[in-house]
Amino acid sequence: MPETSPAAPPLKGFGHFELRALLSKSARSLIWRVFDPRHGQELVLCMPRDKPNSAAALEHWLRMAQGAERIQHPNLAPPFEIGQVENWPYVAYDRALGETLDERLARQPAPLPIDAAGWIAQLLEGLAFAHDAGHAHRDIQTASLVIDASDKVRLIGLEVAQEVFPATVDFNAVTRRAVRESAEEDVLCVGLLLHRILSGKPVLEENDLQHVVQQMQPVGREMVRLGWETPHPIPDPLRAICNRATDRQLRQRYHLARSFWRALDGWRQAAAYDDGGPIVLLLDKLQRIGHLPTTTSGMHRFTGGSGLEAQHASALSEYVLKDMALSLELVRRVNNALKASGHQGQTILNMQRAIQMLGLDGLQYAANSLKPWPGPLPPVAAEMLRQLMARVTKAAQVAQALRPAGYDGEVVHLITVMQNLGRLLLQYHFPDDAQQIRQLMVPPEATEEQPNPPSMSEQAAAYAVLGCDLDALGSAVARHWGLGDELLQMIRRQPLDAAVHPPRSDADTLRLTCSFANELVDALGQPEARRRAGVEAATRRYAKALGVGLREVMEALNPGASKPPAAPAAEASAPAGSLRDRLSARGGS
Template identity: 45%
Template sequence: MLETEHAPPKPNPTRVLGRFELRQLLGKSERTMVWLVHDPRSAQELMLTLPRVQPASSAVAELWLSDAKHAARLNHPNLAHVVEIGVQEHWPYIAVDRALGVTLGERLAANPKLTAEDAVSWVTQALEGLAFAHEASLAHGDLQLHQILISEQGTVRVMALGAGLPTAVLAEQAAHERAMPLDPNRLRQSREAAVRDVLTMGIVLYHVLAGAPALEEPDTSRVVDRLPPLGREFVRLPWSTPQPIPEALRAIANRATTHQERQRYHNARTLLAALNGWRETAAQDSGALTLLIDRLRTVGHLPAAPGVGARVARLAVAEGQRTDEMAANILQDMGLSFELLRTVNSAQVQGTQVSGNGPVLTLRRAIALVGLKGVRQAAASLRPWPGPLPEAHAATMQRLLDRVRLAGHAAQALRPAGYDPEVVYLITALQNLGRLMVQYHFPDEASQIRELMKSAPAAEPGEPDLPGMTEEAAAFAVLGVDIESLGAAVAKHWGLHEDVLYMIRRLPVQKPVRVADTDSDMLRVTASAANEAVDAVTENPPQRVGAALQQVVQRYGRALSITMKDLTEGLHAARGTLQHGPTGVVPRAPRREEAEPGDPGTTDFSALLASRKR
């Protein structure tokens, strides 16, 4: 027997495998084992990876060796260089130089209390090598702590790529290859093994963050087999860990091992992107902005709405036009509105203002400060619609813009007496700044976030539907940063005042709403209520909208002195303004089959009115 680490001591403790002197078993799983050995021929220490079960035939051994040799051709800084591949006493092996480092298991045994930053640094390096291998159609098959090496300098390398397939699977493949040399199942098996690798790396991430193996099982392959679809257990980080875990990182780790298969990371690059996003955010105060800064410089902040050139040209020839009329015209273009706010709140323009005037929160004042020439310059700096977005993403972007405008008009209808409608509209729109930025600059990631937020059918009949993630958790899991913080970082980059940065953060849905003590509080409350109301009518099926709106009224009724009637009538008025302008008449409610889910212009409010009358 090769595994004799628990055997009683013998007069001669030296154990050998062919020419190798076995020094220490560094780790084992159901599929592989790693031995520290001394090689007399080269006079160096090596680490040998072997299958846990000796191959039953020479054909199986040859296939194991073939996969190992194929994988050894890959050259990547995060893949361990292979010294030798061979057979000793009918045991195939892969040899790696011990000088490359210690195993992750050894490092954790020596220092189990890792910082979150170190844990993520190690896992991301392993993912870099793994992603490179997956893109070459090669999977590992048995990512264990004893297959991940860490050097004294902190460089991480994945060892023994391709050695993790069970010998039973190899025997089946050997039989297939005799009958069909070009087996089409190999590519499918490789893709499935790659997905399993990513889930396994999530379990490794759990172990290094929690300081203990998931499900109290050190073999990651066994843990995978206990999760859906093979098992019924689930893995989530405990709240008590050796070191504090930031909420964003916790969301990423929990998504990586969630019991809902559809929510997991199915690609090493997506998990890597989420972890790198978290690292960039944690590294510096403006880390969230670094996700966007390059794209902001190349494609601008938001695109201009269609027809912006003609709109600005009409303003240019209407020198006698009132400023409020100009502002109402510009307000229809979210990109141009934000660009003017950004321009007039920059340090350069603020320096020309009278001290104590505070932030610019209306387009009327912005136009007065920069003049028509400044408006033309702002419009010229915008990319024409839809910027770099392809058609499908442009349509989604337009729906989001309409939804934000609907919320702005709803906030105007709900605002208490004495508050400037334009200020209320812009604060409400700015509460969606992060969502707009993600949809424009990271449309694929925005799609992933929406998918993670969707509920899924129950696994068994009679059970409740599987809930989707919250927007915050989904954004953490995809981008490594929450959308609210991303929007706040952009607003801070624009130079917006601290009072504005406070107001453009939505009220947390899990906390009660208090009666506002200041104007800033009242503007924040009004904007949050309008945004939650629009979320209720755009994110719920018709039969649940009434209950969702009732929750909004319960949260904000006292603070804003509104009833269900006020809210539904405000939404009707907002929809009419969105579709027909400030003087528009509220159109008939469309038949349900005409409405497109999530389209604020076609939301059916008839059910809401009926629920209010009951």
């Protein structure tokens, strides 16, 4: 008997569409690849998994979908058609917009992290725009993204998986609440998408992200954190961003698509080496409102006195150092003047020398260029800045007390301040981001499984909010001010997870001394029960490298009231030609 070919399967249809392939099936929606013979083209058809349960529900569905159609954004796919077949509503999109993320990952299973971040950032831009307009997606899946040949991403399926309410409900009364709650779930699902792409495998071995959400804490018992076995190494900032997006604690996650986008875009810009993201925003703000507001009033009265020239230079420099903004402005101006006059590789951090070089007129100009306290800050943010400046001042005093003999106290003071430059600028220019970082550093609530849960480090929290760390912000500004490479190295704190080795140079000694002081003051900011342990831990880290013990540390933290102040003349004992001289003075005086 001759072999015959099997009969072709019967053609499946949905209204006038020919169903070609099921691209995605989740608990809430279906996505089909279809052919429309009326127009002779392929489309992508999105429809809810369940039929609306009443005529009013169908009318509400169509009204919401048509409202979403009116939202125009480059990262939101425009619907080709909205309709219904036997009370089954649908939204159709042009297949030419691109392939789904599912299809891209099948063809390219291990995209680079920078590409993954670019796709998700585009998705978040469109999603944030939709959320702002009062619409939600409610079922973001790997098939909800379409990517074209030039890697442009568009979101499909907006308002397809609508909230299911009883047939008698007043839709207008519940829609606003439902959209707000659904928007937060959208953001969580985008975090799961990022996790899926970076890990190279389905999250919790589930293809339906809604099933993952139901298994995650606090609803379920599962934790979703990016593992270490990934197709490509994941940079620490991107890892922190991804893990924050799926954190087990609701309060730690991104609640707004725009906040998630800002962090991701900040990392992408920094990773592309174009000084973008928060660094560009910060430098722009520096041009418009300066670095910090001045805490000094009446400088013109102080500098206008006829007897000022007769005063000892140390008295004037001591006055200037009490104003953090003014001292940083003098550092910027004097070192720019050095650079302009052709003196490369020299940095002045001694206020006496800076004032001598700039003169009283230069000091007055510097003071006049600063905004008065508190600048544009509202009262609460101004108080946070004041507290931060007080902690930095305390750290500078501790560093001066701990510095080895012969090192210029003013230099140590200013390096300690500049090791906090990124923190100070963040609090002044981006107080909301600074508050987010502080909130992320609060330890999560204890559970039976984790009675002493670890808190997020400042670096990880900054990565999760800004996409870069605070040292990077400070270094970018110092570089913008034209400060030398040697100083740029000294103003980077010793990493908390790195061993402290004995210094090999004056620069190492200064950097480690100031880092030590900053860590000690950070320890004092911990809850009272942990302060002593924090101080002792920091002392153990630096004791061998700097030759200090707990007794010297406690004296530096709690100086005796009768202890005489350090004499300025003692600084002259530094050996000529050393880094100490190059930082504090240039030439003879």
